[in-house]
Amino acid sequence: MINPNTIFSYEFDPQYSKPVSYFSMEFAVDQALKIYSGGLGFLAGSHLRSAYELKQNLIGIGILWKYGYYDQERDGNARMKPSFIEKSYSFLKDTGIIFTVMVHNSPVHVKAWLLEPETFGSAPLFLLSTDLPENDDMSKSITNRLYDANEATRIAQSILLGTGGALLLEIIGRENTMYHMNEGHSLSLNFHLYSKLKNLDEVKKRVVFTTHTPETAGNESHSYAILNDMSFFCGLQIHEVYSLLGLSGDQLNYTLAALKFAGKANAVSKLHGEVSRDMWKGYEGICHITSITNAQNxxxxxxxxxxxxxxxxxxxxxxxxxxxxxxxxxxxxxxxxxxxxxxxxxxxxxxxxxxxxxxxxxxxxxxxxxxxxxxxxxxxxxxxxxxxxxxxxxxxxxxxxxxxxxxxxxxxxxxxxxxxxxxxxxxxxxxxxxxxxxxxxxxxxxxxxxxxxxxxxxxxxxxxxxxxxxxxxxxxxxxxxxxxxxxxxxxxxxxxxxxxxxxxxxxxxxxxxxxxxxxxxxxxxxxxxxxxxxxxxxxxxxxxxxxxxxx
Structure with a gap:
């Protein structure tokens, strides 16, 4: 088992010694590591770089995308053509950690890789992959493409990031951490935490959430039925989810649910904070939304x-x-x-x-x-x-x-x-x-x-x-x-x-x-x-x- 303290090559500044685990679907740390699509990843990459420079006790949790987002090329008429080319990264460390996550009521094998701090000057970053011989082709495909268009695959990716990331932290002995959700993709980690703690207030003490999307329609949502079929709720029944979060309807909005699970949330500019508070003001039981304006390294x-x-x-x-x-x-x-x-x-x-x-x-x-x-x-x-x-x-x-x-x-x-x-x-x-x-x-x-x-x-x-x-x-x-x-x-x-x-x-x-x-x-x-x-x-x-x- 990896000692969580040995993954850091530096001593923490005392004011930043509280352990934090930062969940993001994408990280733009370096050109050589193609696991990002755009602004969300650029932000997450800068976050890890500055966390490293300030010697913060923070690690990243992400996914190792086999084909990245896509390679933007041109066709014979010089128009855009998306290509999906397998990536290989010799600089990632094989942690030797393999565990299982339940997806669609079946165990999926997950391997954890580590981007060490000195490689690119970033806080440690764990990347999860299902591209393992133990998995069938469908399970392997979960980590093929960032933001896969298939709905079931997208949900499986969220389960891997959220529930899988939480399980990894338990395996390496870092479950006593603050869980930071960068966007709502890792929402399932909250259901995993609730299944252990049996208390919503205890989950709130551990979870913070950053929202990036300034309009209701742009926030990811899926039907309760398909989420339940995919094992998203970590054993909770749909009626229990309704009761727990005070929700109704056919669709679970990831951002709304995250605002109900988190102890605190932030928008990413002052203007976005105003927009977000106005957008969600009609919903009971959500946490306060402050603003921390994005920045770059x-x-x-x-x-x-x-x-x-x-x-x-x-x-x-x-x-x-x-x-x-x-x-x-x-x-x-x-x-x-x-x-x-x-x-x-x-x-x-x-x-x-x-x-x-x-x-x-x-x-x-x-x-x-x-x-x-x-x-x-x-x-x-x-x-x-x-x-x-x-x-x-x-x-x-x-x-x-x-x-x-x-x-x-x-x-x-x-x-x-x-x-x-x-x-x-x-x-x-x-x-x-x-x-x-x-x-x-x-x-x-x-x-x-x-x-x-x-x-x-x-x-x-x-x-x-x-x-x-x-x-x-x-x-x-x-x-x-x-x-x-x-x-x-x-x-x-x-x-x-x-x-x-x-x-x-x-x-x-x-x-x-x-x-x-x-x-x-x-x-x-x-x-x-x-x-x-x-x-x-x-x-x-x-x-x-x-x-x-x-x-």
Missing amino acids: KKYWKDDVLEDAFVAHDDDLIINRKKELKRELFKLVADRTGKLFDENILTIVWARRFAGYKRADMLMYDWDRFIRLVSNTETPVQVIWAGKPYPEDYGAISLFNSIIDRVKALPNCTVLTGYELQLSALLKKGSDIWLNNPRMYREASGTSGMTAAMNGSINLSIPDGWIPEFAVDKVNSFIVEPAADQLSTEEKDRIEANRLLEYLEQHIIAMYYKDPINWVKIIRNGALDVSPAFESGRMVAEYYDIMYNRL
Whole structure:
């Protein structure tokens, strides 16, 4: 048996000595470990890195995805093609731990692997796998793909993360821990704890919950019947679940149930906290929802030369280094797309998960106006898009491919595939403008703009998520005024697209080419303002202070 203390290569800081186990369906710790899809994983990776730097007694619990999320490639027409390629990681440690979890009333064998702290500079991370010869093909497939589209498989993945993670902690002697659910995927751990403790208040003393989805429909839910058939409730009958949580209806909403099990919960920005409290205010028996704004690990994301230049207020070095970083990005652009970009030209990047509400094509809302923008030879503009849709989100994939098709003939506009940690870093370091234009109140936090600011890319954003806590228009960012809340979605899209293009045409482009002193000042202000307020050292310290130590 593994001694839980031997998995740490450091002594804990006394203020962070309380044991915490952080459950997440995905972790973006390093490019080499492809077990993440997007923002949730980027956040979890930064959490583990900063926990390591602050010497916190925290471990991660996740899943070792055999095929990762998916590899984003291109088909013969240069459109997006999701590919599922088996991954292998020689740097993971075989713990020798194998145990069983009940799924669909049958035992499924689970193996635990360990990412040791010194490998990538992160808190220890246990990864669970069902890809074992002892399992049948269906059981093996549970850990094939992150966010599998099959409902039964998705539920089995949640059981593995929640119940399996809790069982692992008992095996290694770390059950005396605070259980932190990063999103509702690990909900089943609460039923496992209740089956042992027989007391909801005792579960509440041990569980905290972070919610990331600012709308009811976006939170995962499944029918009680299928959850019961899948052994999700750890021996409880459906009527007992109803009674325990004070719920009814045919569907169990993971977030609502987590809010009833947890002693404390948090949203991931101040604005998201307001939205979440309003969203769940009609339900009895839920815990208080505070807010701890997401953040990113600066040590991992920053460019050292730029960082020194920001601190020294060396504007010439900032300008020269940004051009060097743009050239590095543009080598990749040329290799991937055959288009030659110029480091002297204003470069706008839209890069994040592809989903309808994020409006990747808003810049193209008025196509003729967009063409005039990118065809102007006196004050030229280059635009890059990147991001991964869910592989079964055919609307988002269609949008991704339509942008590829529409910009194919434009020499200064392109779409890059393979949006993972490495490409994300290149885009942030090599862009001048980081464009963020979701529909208001739909982006819980949106952390990519934080790491963009750390690397001298100016946020051009709708004031959603974390942005209102950071941005001062024309001082450290550019802010697009949102349309009135009471308008229709179509009217909001039209107004905000117009305001975005107007801001670019009348202010941003002119400043880049005609007022470089103020341009660099905004870059520098953004880089200096974003840390430490939005550096994940602040965030993980707040979790101990606000969530773990106060329960």
